[in-house]
Amino acid sequence: MRSYRQTIRLALRRLGAAALAVCGLLAIVIIGETYAANVHDTAPVACIVDGPSPTGAQWERILRPGEALEAVVPTGSFILFPLGRACDYPLADGSGSIRLTAGDWGQTRLVAVLVGVAGAGAVLVTLSRPRARVEKESSQIG
Numbered sequence: 001m002r003s004y005r006q007t008i009r010l011a012l013r014r015l016g017a018a019a020l021a022v023c024g025l026l027a028i029v030i031i032g033e034t035y036a037a038n039v040h041d042t043a044p045v046a047c048i049v050d051g052p053s054p055t056g057a058q059w060e061r062i063l064r065p066g067e068a069l070e071a072v073v074p075t076g077s078f079i080l081f082p083l084g085r086a087c088d089y090p091l092a093d094g095s096g097s098i099r100l101t102a103g104d105w106g107q108t109r110l111v112a113v114l115v116g117v118a119g120a121g122a123v124l125v126t127l128s129r130p131r132a133r134v135e136k137e138s139s140q141i142g
Helices: 004-037 042-050 057-063 105-127 129-142
Strands: 075-079 085-091 097-103
Touching: 004 105, 042 075, 042 085, 057 085, 057 097, 075 097
Parallel strands: none
Antiparallel strands: 075 085, 085 097
16 A cells, blocks of 8 residues: 555656656647748748848848849748747848848747746656665666
């Protein structure tokens, strides 16, 4: 028969495992969906259609004299912070590019909370392990 402490420890371990599994999986799904939406051929198109677009002063550095706005093709990529898309517009002089981000701060905060809860679940699972098992494993290591 289980003691009260063993029952509580088992419940905490199950709660931690559930938090780790559910929140970890949700974070992976949200990041994966955002990644899939912002990679390959769709990222440059999304940069052109949805932005972010450079401002007036930035266009002066991007456009060559006599060049139309449509001639500039940005490269798009996935970014984690803020979770979303980055658009790189090449400078006219070839010295680099201007990076503008179109991240979703709401999703970024949500993923941060999910990762935090999953981490707390992992800590709960680790701390709620039975003591005899922990002592046995540590004696085998050392």
